[in-house]
Amino acid sequence: MRRKPGTLILIERSILEAATDFARRGEPEFHGYAVAGEIREREGARRLTGHGTLYKALDRLERAGLLASRWEDPDVAASEGRPRRRLYRLTAEGERALAAAREREAAPVARLRPGRSAT
Amino acid sequence: MSALDLAAAAVRRWTRWYSAGLPPSVRDRRLAELESDLWEHRAEARALGLGERGTAVAVLWRMVRGMPADLTWRLQLGGMAMTSTRGIERSSGLVMLLMVLLFAGGLSGPGIGSSEPYFTEDFPALVADRGDHLRAVVFQFLAAGAVIAAAWLLYVTFRTPSPAAARFGGIALATAGVLFLGAAVAAARLYLLADDWSSGGVPGDAAWRSAKTAAEIYSTLAFFGGFAFLASFGAFGMLFARRRVLPRPLGWLGLAGGALAILSLLVLGAGVSTGWYFMMLGLLVVFVAFALTAAWLVVRGVAHPEAQPPAL
Numbered sequence: 001m002r003r004k005p006g007t008l009i010l011i012e013r014s015i016l017e018a019a020t021d022f023a024r025r026g027e028p029e030f031h032g033y034a035v036a037g038e039i040r041e042r043e044g045a046r047r048l049t050g051h052g053t054l055y056k057a058l059d060r061l062e063r064a065g066l067l068a069s070r071w072e073d074p075d076v077a078a079s080e081g082r083p084r085r086r087l088y089r090l091t092a093e094g095e096r097a098l099a100a101a102r103e104r105e106a107a108p109v110a111r112l113r114p115g116r117s118a119t
Numbered sequence: 120m121s122a123l124d125l126a127a128a129a130v131r132r133w134t135r136w137y138s139a140g141l142p143p144s145v146r147d148r149r150l151a152e153l154e155s156d157l158w159e160h161r162a163e164a165r166a167l168g169l170g171e172r173g174t175a176v177a178v179l180w181r182m183v184r185g186m187p188a189d190l191t192w193r194l195q196l197g198g199m200a201m202t203s204t205r206g207i208e209r210s211s212g213l214v215m216l217l218m219v220l221l222f223a224g225g226l227s228g229p230g231i232g233s234s235e236p237y238f239t240e241d242f243p244a245l246v247a248d249r250g251d252h253l254r255a256v257v258f259q260f261l262a263a264g265a266v267i268a269a270a271w272l273l274y275v276t277f278r279t280p281s282p283a284a285a286r287f288g289g290i291a292l293a294t295a296g297v298l299f300l301g302a303a304v305a306a307a308r309l310y311l312l313a314d315d316w317s318s319g320g321v322p323g324d325a326a327w328r329s330a331k332t333a334a335e336i337y338s339t340l341a342f343f344g345g346f347a348f349l350a351s352f353g354a355f356g357m358l359f360a361r362r363r364v365l366p367r368p369l370g371w372l373g374l375a376g377g378a379l380a381i382l383s384l385l386v387l388g389a390g391v392s393t394g395w396y397f398m399m400l401g402l403l404v405v406f407v408a409f410a411l412t413a414a415w416l417v418v419r420g421v422a423h424p425e426a427q428p429p430a431l
Contacts, residue, residue, distance in 0.1 A: 032152055033159035047177070048160075051130065052185025055152055056192040082162070083155040086148070 008101045011049065011057045014039045016066065016098040019090040031072075031085035032058060058088060066094035122175035122257070123164075127157045129261070130182045136210070137193045145196065172253060176307065179257065183264040183300065190271060205420055211272035212416030218269050219410045221262035228255025231309065233334040239322065242330055246313045253310050259303035266296035266348070273355060276421060280362045288354035291347050298344030305337035345402065346380070352405050353377040359412070364421045369412050376404030 008016065018038035022030045030038070032055060036048040061067040069088045077084040090098075120128075134153050138146040157178065164174040229248045231241045245252050274289030312330040320326050356373030359365040380401030387394030 031155060031159070033156045033163075036156075037163070048181055050181045050183070050185030050188065051134075051153060051156065052182075052187070052189035052192065054185070055149065056185075056188040059192065082158050084151065085155050085159075086152050 008097060009057075011053055012061055012066075013098070013101055014043065014049075015054075015057055015061060016090065016094055016101075018042060019067070019088070019094065020098065023090060029087040029089045031087055035088070061094070062088070064093075064097075066091060066097050121171050123161060123171045123178065126175035126178040126182075127161075130157060130178060133182055133186070133189070137189050141193075141196060176257065176260070179260050179264075183260060183267075186264060186267060190268075207272060208276050208416050208420045211269065211276045212413040212418075214265055214269045214272055215409055215413035215416070218262060218265035219406055219413065221258050221265050222406070224258030225255050225262045225303075227258070228252045231334050231337070233331065233338040238331050238334055242313070242316075242327070242334070245309070246317050249310055249313045249317070252306070252313065256303060256306045256310055259299065259306055263296050263299035263303050266299055267293055270296055270351070276416070277355065277358055277364065280364045280421075281358045284354050284358040288351045288358065291351035291354060295344045295347035295351060298340045298347060302337050302340035302344060305333050305340060309333040309337060345398075346384075349377045349380045349401065349405055352408060355412075356408070365412060365415055369408060369415065372408040372411070373405060376401045376406075376408055379404060 015035055018035050019030065021038060021042065022028065022034075033048075035058070036054050039045070040048055058067065058069075062069055067088045068091050069086055072085045072087050074084055130153060131150070134150055138149050141149075160178060160181075161174065164171075164177075228251050229241070229245045231245055232238055270289045270292035273292065274285050277285040277288070309330055312326050312333060316324075316326040316330065352373040356370040356377065358370070360367050360370030360374065378401075379397050383394045383397030383401055385394075386397055
């Protein structure tokens with residue numbers, strides 16, 4: 001089933017929300033496992049997002065221009081004795097897409113208000 | 120090699136398999152991201168003082184839950200040109216063989232009955248052998264993942280000679296995989312409850328009752344999963360027997376196993392407990408048929424329809 005262009009599915013929305021949380025905390029770049037952990041915390045979930053679900057969604061968001069990514073400096077990874085991280089950051093387009101998704105979500109509530117106040 | 124090393128190795132192997140044939144830059148990136156993810160997962164578990172076995176189950180569970188997304192990602196990038204037709208056939212056979220072996224491992228743990236008096240007899244024995252039960256649970260998770268992967272591969276392998284039978288067989292097998300996955304989750308919960316109960320539990324307490332519920336869920340899901348599994352081989356057996364894409368006796372063997380299993384349902388429905396023997400015999404026959412089909416797919420492959428008389 002094809003979805004409407006410009007809409008975000010749940011996992012994409014969760015990733016973008018997590019990305020804004022990272023940015024708010026002064027960490028504009030994040031890696032895959034970190035975003036899985038952030039989603040678990042934000043949503044009070046018991047488990048981390050599945051590997052395929054997470055990396056497919058990150059790939060899709062990057063192709064759509066909502067995220068950008070780069071490989072971490074290999075020297076940094078080597079100095080910490082771990083594999084290199086792929087670092088993602090939210091783009092301006094990603095911020096706009098998230099704002100639009102939030103607006104769409106809030107819209108039905110706004111339409112209900114006049115009816116509710118009349119009763 | 121620890122349980123976590125084995126889980127990480129399974130993730131790497133799976134990633135290498137579904138990314139095979141992609142441009143090196145795309146494939147290497149996915150492999151490197153997964154490598155980093157596995158490292159971070161292990162590091163976090165260590166920092167939080169979590170057990171290796173629990174972390175291994177969590178890693179495998181993440182892999183299994185992500186499998187449908189991995190496969191659709193792969194299809195979007197490379198379509199069915201992922202590998203040659205012969206490569207898909209061989210992969211189908213290998214995954215089916217793996218599935219049979221993993222099922223055998225999944226059955227190796229202590230059995231558990233959900234009805235009385237079996238539960239009262241079996242649960243304390245499971246508590247005593249809960250290490251064996253955990254090993255069986257890991258096999259059950261992997262077997263469920265293999266069933267789902269086999270469903271997709273068998274559909275791709277046989278959809279050309281008979282799209283309807285391949286679709287029905289694939290959906291039935293995927294349904295079986297999902298039900299087995301649910302049963303594995305219930306079995307994992309049973310392990311956690313057995314662990315709780317081992318430290319001073321008494322028959323009839325809260326942990327005991329929760330364990331009984333988990334055993335009931337496990338039995339129900341495993342039963343319906345088994346039924347879907349047999350239905351799938353009924354469809355594939357019919358396809359082999361009618362389309363001559365594989366030796367007909369393989370199809371007949373699968374159909375005979377499925378018929379035995381359905382007969383067992385009727386006998387059980389009539390309240391005759393020996394129906395279980397028919398069910399076990401039916402499953403055994405289907406497993407043999409699966410293993411032989413798998414071996415044939417690996418070694419000889421499918422006779423393609425161009426060489427066949429017109430479709431029936």
